[in-house]
Amino acid sequence: MLRDLRFSLLMSCAVLLAEASAQCPGCAINFTCASDPAYPTLCPTQPPDATAGVAYQTDITFWMPANFTDPGTGFNVDFLLMTITSVSGLPFGLQLETNEPQGIYYPQNDPYGCARICGTPIGAGTYTISINIIAQVNYNGFTLNVPQQFPITLVVQAGSGSNTGFAFSPTTGCGSATVSFDALIDGAGASVNYVWDLGNGQGANTASVSQTYSSPGIYSVHLQTTIGGNVITSVVLSGVNDNWCGDVEEVSLFGSCQGDPDLYFVLTDAGGDTITSTTQDNTASATWNGLSLLLDNAPYSISFFDEDPVSTDDALGTYNIPLSGAGNYPFNVAGGTFGNLQVDLVAQQVFNDTDTVVVFVAPLPVITYDTLAGTICVLDTGLVNITWFNDGDTVLAGTLACIPADSSGSWWAVVNNGFGCAAVTDTVVICPAITIQQSGEVLYTESGLDNYLWSLNGEPIPGANNAFLLTTASGLYAVTATNAQGCSLQAEHLLLITGDGAAPPANTLGLFPNPTDGVVTLLTPSGGQISVLDLTGRIVLTRTAAVGISPLDLQPLGPGTYVIRCATKAGVVIGRVDLLR
Numbered sequence: 389m390l391r392d393l394r395f396s397l398l399m400s401c402a403v404l405l406a407e408a409s410a411q412c413p414g415c416a417i418n419f420t421c422a423s424d425p426a427y428p429t430l431c432p433t434q435p436p437d438a439t440a441g442v443a444y445q446t447d448i449t450f451w452m453p454a455n456f457t458d459p460g461t462g463f464n465v466d467f468l469l470m471t472i473t474s475v476s477g478l479p480f481g482l483q484l485e486t487n488e489p490q491g492i493y494y495p496q497n498d499p500y501g502c503a504r505i506c507g508t509p510i511g512a513g514t515y516t517i518s519i520n521i522i523a524q525v526n527y528n529g530f531t532l533n534v535p536q537q538f539p540i541t542l543v544v545q546a547g548s549g550s551n552t553g554f555a556f557s558p559t560t561g562c563g564s565a566t567v568s569f570d571a572l573i574d575g576a577g578a579s580v581n582y583v584w585d586l587g588n589g590q591g592a593n594t595a596s597v598s599q600t601y602s603s604p605g606i607y608s609v610h611l612q613t614t615i616g617g618n619v620i621t622s623v624v625l626s627g628v629n630d631n632w633c634g635d636v637e638e639v640s641l642f643g644s645c646q647g648d649p650d651l652y653f654v655l656t657d658a659g660g661d662t663i664t665s666t667t668q669d670n671t672a673s674a675t676w677n678g679l680s681l682l683l684d685n686a687p688y689s690i691s692f693f694d695e696d697p698v699s700t701d702d703a704l705g706t707y708n709i710p711l712s713g714a715g716n717y718p719f720n721v722a723g724g725t726f727g728n729l730q731v732d733l734v735a736q737q738v739f740n741d742t743d744t745v746v747v748f749v750a751p752l753p754v755i756t757y758d759t760l761a762g763t764i765c766v767l768d769t770g771l772v773n774i775t776w777f778n779d780g781d782t783v784l785a786g787t788l789a790c791i792p793a794d795s796s797g798s799w800w801a802v803v804n805n806g807f808g809c810a811a812v813t814d815t816v817v818i819c820p821a822i823t824i825q826q827s828g829e830v831l832y833t834e835s836g837l838d839n840y841l842w843s844l845n846g847e848p849i850p851g852a853n854n855a856f857l858l859t860t861a862s863g864l865y866a867v868t869a870t871n872a873q874g875c876s877l878q879a880e881h882l883l884l885i886t887g888d889g890a891a892p893p894a895n896t897l898g899l900f901p902n903p904t905d906g907v908v909t910l911l912t913p914s915g916g917q918i919s920v921l922d923l924t925g926r927i928v929l930t931r932t933a934a935v936g937i938s939p940l941d942l943q944p945l946g947p948g949t950y951v952i953r954c955a956t957k958a959g960v961v962i963g964r965v966d967l968l969r
Contacts, residue, residue: 412485415504418449426453428467428523430538438509440808441547441559444482445506448540452495458527467495468531469524476787477517477772479544480806482507484519505542511560511748512546513808516773516785539785544808553741554611562809563750564602571595571613578684579616579713579733585609587745604749613739618711620681622730623665625651625674625692629724632694632702648672649694649702657685667695673727683731686711692725748807755801755813757793765790766801766813773804796820798873819875824867831857831881837869845960859883864953864962881925882951884964897954897963905968906943908952916956923949942967 421431429451438444450470458465472491475484486503493501503519519538524531548557556569571582574595584592586599587607601607632638633645640646651674652667663681668674688709694702705722707729714733720726753768766774766789776783779797793799799816822834833840835855842852845863859865862885868878898911910918910933918940920929928945933954942950945967953962 412445412483412504412506415447415485415487415502417487417500417502418447419500421449421451421500422453423451425459426456427459428452428456428470428536430519430540433539434541434543435505437543437545438479438482439545439547440509440512441549443506443508445504447502447504450493450501450503450538452493452499452501454495454499463527466526467523468526469494469522470501471522471524472519473522473535474520475517476520477515478505479509479511479513479515479542479808481509484517509544509808511562511806511808512544512558513804513810515542515544515804515808516540516775517542518786549743549745551741551743553613553739554609554743556609556743556745559745560807561601561745561747562807563604563747564600565745565747566598566600567745568598569596569609569611571611573613573615573739575615578736579618581614581616581735583612583614585611601745601747604747607745607747608742609745610740610742613741614735615737615739616733617736618683618713618731619679619734620655620683620729621677621679621732621734623653623676623679623690623727624729625653625725625727627673627724627726628692628694628704629722631704631722635696635699635702637696637698638694649704650696651704652693652695654691654693655681656689656691657683658687659685661685669695680734682734682736683709683711690729748809749805750809751803751805751811753801753803753811753813755799755816757799757816757818762793763790764793764799764816766803768803768805770805771803772806775802777801793818796875817873817875819873819877820871822867822869822877822879824865824879824881826881826883829859831859831865831867831883833867833869833879834877837871837877840867840869842867845962846955847959859885861885862962864960882921882953882962884951897952897961899952899963899965902964903966903968904942906941908940908942908965910938910940910952910954916954919953919955920945921951921953923951 418431421429423429431449431451435446435448452467452470455464455466470493472486478484482505484503484505487501517540521536521538523534523536525534546558548555549559553573554569554571556567558565558567569584574580582593582595584597586592587609588601590599628649628651630645632649634640638645638647638649648670649672650667650669651671653665655663665676688711689706690709691706692704694704696702705725707719707721709717709729714731717729717731719728751768751771753766756765756767772787774787774789775785776791778795778799784791796818799818801813802810804810824831824833833855840853840855842849842857843866862883864880864882866878866880868876870876899908902908915934918931918933919927921927931940947967949964949966951962951964953960
C-alpha cells in the first residue's frame with residue numbers, strides 16, 4: 389500500500405511537471421533526410437542525449453516518399469496518406485509536437501514533415517519512443533491502411549544539481565540513490581563551518597558528504613555555511629617594563645618613578661594598516677574587553693605604549709601574534725611587558741541553501757510462464773518499455789507485457805517505467821523436447837547435451853553415455869540428458885527388429901489373438917501400467933492390467949499396427965499387435 393501511494397504521488401508530480409512545461413512549436417525540417425532505396429524514414433533515429441533536470445529540445449524529420457518498393461513483397465507502392473495516431477514511451481517531462489497539428493500528412497503533395505521533442509526530462513535512462521502511424525497506401529489497385537511505427541531511442545543522462553551553496557550528483561535515483569554533496573563556499577581562507585540537513589533525518593559537518601537514500605521519496609537537502617573570523621575579543625596587559633619612566637610626564641626622583649604610565653596598544657596587519665585602542669591613564673596594568681578586532685589579514689602584531697602628550701610616547705614592547713585559530717595567547721616581551729590576548733571565532737557571514745533529491749519508484753517486475761497458453765508475461769504497473777530476451781538475444785522491444793514463448797531457452801525482460809528506472813526480471817527456463825531418431829541399427833538424439841544415459845526396457849545400458857547408440861535387440865529404448873540450463877530431458881523409441889529368425893526375446897509381451905478385430909488378451913506375469921503407442925511413438929491409450937490374463941479393448945482406435953508396453957515391478961515388457969477393423 390505504501391509503495392502504491394508513493395508511486396501515485398510521484399506520478400502526479402511528474403504529470404504536473406509535464407503539463408507545466410512549454411509547448412514545442414516550430415520544428416525545423418532536415419531536407420537531407422532520405423533513404424536509398426526509397427522507403428519511409430525518420431531522421432535521426434537516435435537524437436542527441438538529454439540530461440535529467442536540464443531543459444531539452446531536438447527536432448526530427450519524417451521522409452515520406454510518394455512512391456517506393458516494399459522490401460517484403462517487392463510491390464510498387466504509392467504512399468497516399470500518413471496519420472500519426474499516438475506517441476508512446478516519452479520520458480516524463482518531455483512532449484512531442486508535430487508541424488501538422490492534426491498529425492496528418494499527404495506524401496503526394498509534400499514528402500517531408502517534422503516534430504519537436506522538448507521539455508525537461510525528470511529521470512535518467514534509455515527510452516524507446518514509438519511514433520505510431522497509419523500509412524494509407526495503394527498497390528496493385530488496392531488501397532490499404534497499414535499500421536506502422538517510427539522508433540526513436542533517446543538516452544537521458546543522469547543530471548547533477550547545483551546552487552550557490554553546494555553541488556550534488558546524481559539528482560535522482562531509482563528505488564534508492566547514493567548522492568555525493570560538495571560545499572561550494574570555502575571562505576577564501578577564513579574559517580568555515582558547515583551544517584548539513586540531508587532531508588532523511590541525517591546530518592553532517594564536513595565540506596563533502598555522501599548519503600544513501602534507500603527508499604522512494606522527495607528529500608529536501610539544506611546546507612548552512614557559516615564563514616567565521618578570528619576576532620580579538622579582549623586584551624589583558626598585566627604588567628609593563630620601565631620604559632615609561634624618566635620622561636617629563638613620569639619623572640624619576642632619587643631612583644624612583646613618579647606616577648604611572650598611560651597605556652594603549654596598536655594592532656598592525658600584514659599591509660601596515662593599524663587599529664589604535666583607547667588609553668587607560670595612570671595604571672601599570674590594563675584590560676580592554678568587548679573588542680571585535682577581526683584578524684582577516686595576517687600576520688598581525690600588537691604593540692603597547694605609554695602615552696605622553698609632551699614628550700614622545702614610550703614603546704613598551706611588541707608581540708607578533710602566532711595566529712592559529714581561536715584561543716588564549718599569553719605574551720611576555722621587552723623585558724617585563726606581559727599579559728594575554730583572547731581570540732574567538734565569530735561568525736561573519738551565514739549562507740543558507742536548499743535543494744531537492746528525488747528517488748523514484750523502481751520497477752518490481754514479476755515474470756510468469758503460462759504453460760497452457762504458451763505465453764510469458766511481466767507483471768508491473770507504469771511500464772513504458774519492455775525488452776524481451778531469449779538466451780541473450782533481443783526478441784522484442786516495445787510495450788507488450790505478454791509474448792508467445794515460441795522457443796525453448798532462458799527468457800527474461802528488461803523493463804523501464806516512466807521515470808527512467810530500469811529493472812531486470814528473473815529468468816524463466818523453458819526446456820526443449822528431444823527425440824530419438826533411427827538410422828539402421830543406430831539410434832541418436834540431440835548432440836551437445838550433458839549426462840547422457842541410455843536404457844533398454846527400463847534397464848540402463850552400460851557405457852551408453854553419448855548421443856549415439858548401436859542397438860543389438862528389439863525393445864523400448866530411452867535416453868535422458870541435461871542441457872546448459874539444467875533441464876532434464878528424456879525421449880523414448882520402440883525398436884522392432886524383424887526377420888532375424890531369432891526367438892522372441894524374454895521381455896516380449898504375450899498377446900492374442902493377433903491380429904485382432906478389437907479386443908486383445910494380455911499375458912502379464914504381474915500387474916502393471918499399460919500404454920498403447922502408434923508407430924510414431926505417440927501414446928494413444930493407457931490402461932491398468934491385472935496379474936495374469938487381462939483383456940484390452942482397442943476398439944476406440946482406428947485400424948493399424950500398435951505397440952503395447954506394460955510397465956511392471958519386474959521391468960518393462962512390450963509387444964506388437966495389428967488391429968484389423
